[in-house]
Amino acid sequence: MNVQIIADSASDLPLEYFKDNNIILIPLKVHMDNEEFNDLVTIQPKVVYDAMRNGKAPKTSQASPQDFYEAFRQLAKDKQQGLYIAFSSELSGTYQTAVMMRDEVKAEFPEFELEIVDSKCASLGLGLAVMEVARHAAKGASLADLTEIAKFQCAHMEHLFTVADLTYLARGGRISKSSAFIGGLLNIKPLLNVEEGKLIPLEKFRGKKKLMRAVIDTMKERGDRLDQQIIGISHGDDMKEAMEYKALFEETFHPKSVYISSVGATVGAHSGPGTIAIFFLNQLPE
Numbered sequence: 479m480n481v482q483i484i485a486d487s488a489s490d491l492p493l494e495y496f497k498d499n500n501i502i503l504i505p506l507k508v509h510m511d512n513e514e515f516n517d518l519v520t521i522q523p524k525v526v527y528d529a530m531r532n533g534k535a536p537k538t539s540q541a542s543p544q545d546f547y548e549a550f551r552q553l554a555k556d557k558q559q560g561l562y563i564a565f566s567s568e569l570s571g572t573y574q575t576a577v578m579m580r581d582e583v584k585a586e587f588p589e590f591e592l593e594i595v596d597s598k599c600a601s602l603g604l605g606l607a608v609m610e611v612a613r614h615a616a617k618g619a620s621l622a623d624l625t626e627i628a629k630f631q632c633a634h635m636e637h638l639f640t641v642a643d644l645t646y647l648a649r650g651g652r653i654s655k656s657s658a659f660i661g662g663l664l665n666i667k668p669l670l671n672v673e674e675g676k677l678i679p680l681e682k683f684r685g686k687k688k689l690m691r692a693v694i695d696t697m698k699e700r701g702d703r704l705d706q707q708i709i710g711i712s713h714g715d716d717m718k719e720a721m722e723y724k725a726l727f728e729e730t731f732h733p734k735s736v737y738i739s740s741v742g743a744t745v746g747a748h749s750g751p752g753t754i755a756i757f758f759l760n761q762l763p764e
Contacts, residue, residue, distance in 0.1 A: 488565035554587035642752020714753035
């Protein structure tokens with residue numbers, strides 16, 4: 479029996495991907511208008527982005543312990559091995575909750591085999607790792623091998639983020655409100671990345687052309703054989719901009735493919751509409 483792969487909605491993979499590849503989805507929560515929604519299940523990213531454009535400030539919270547408990551207990555009852563690749567523990571308590579729920583299920587089913595990997599990744603950086611693991615799982619790879627593949631992918635995944643409006647990051651305390659205001663006035667475009675699972679600003683650029691050049695330069699510097707990779711792009715309701723980056727990457731790097739998805743409601747509630755995030759590996763497996 480193949481290993482059951484589990485992923486959360488912060489991987490920013492579309493719902494169809496979970497269904498088509500038989501991956502268990504654990505949704506994070508979005509809170510808006512005094513209601514709680516399950517990311518990707520009962521709320522779609524576009525709804526969140528439109529609300530933010532209209533001045534609303536959606537909040538998010540980690541996945542429910544009950545969702546983990548029920549999913550894990552069912553696997554244990556079915557004597558099915560599992561692998562959960564979790565949203566970065568630096569950005570959410572979801573990983574820690576999953577570990578607690580596994581321990582609870584193992585108290586009842588001591589033989590239960592479930593590996594949990596703290597990805598230290600976010601958005602499609604996590605998503606690309608899940609996709610690679612799912613490809614190997616479909617070929618019948620063992621739990622031990624899949625866990626190693628997941629750890630390697632996550633450890634070598636580069637994340638580059640840029641946002642259209644710095645206000646949303648300021649609201650979440652990622653940057654100061656005064657620098658967000660100045661950035662808006664001067665057409666300043668920030669480039670951020672994820673280091674050790676945390677969002678870290680790299681540099682600021684005036685105007686889109688300089689920013690795009692900086693993205694290409696960073697990818698040349700950090701990427702390993704980009705012509706042999708799937709490059710990921712996730713966008714905050716801005717397919718036009720995502721397609722511009724896709725064309726640029728294809729022309730510059732000739733990758734195996736470029737995979738585009740929407741930044742989901744959980745991540746998008748913090749980064750805002752107009753976000754573009756880019757993902758690639760700084761080392762390919764030998």
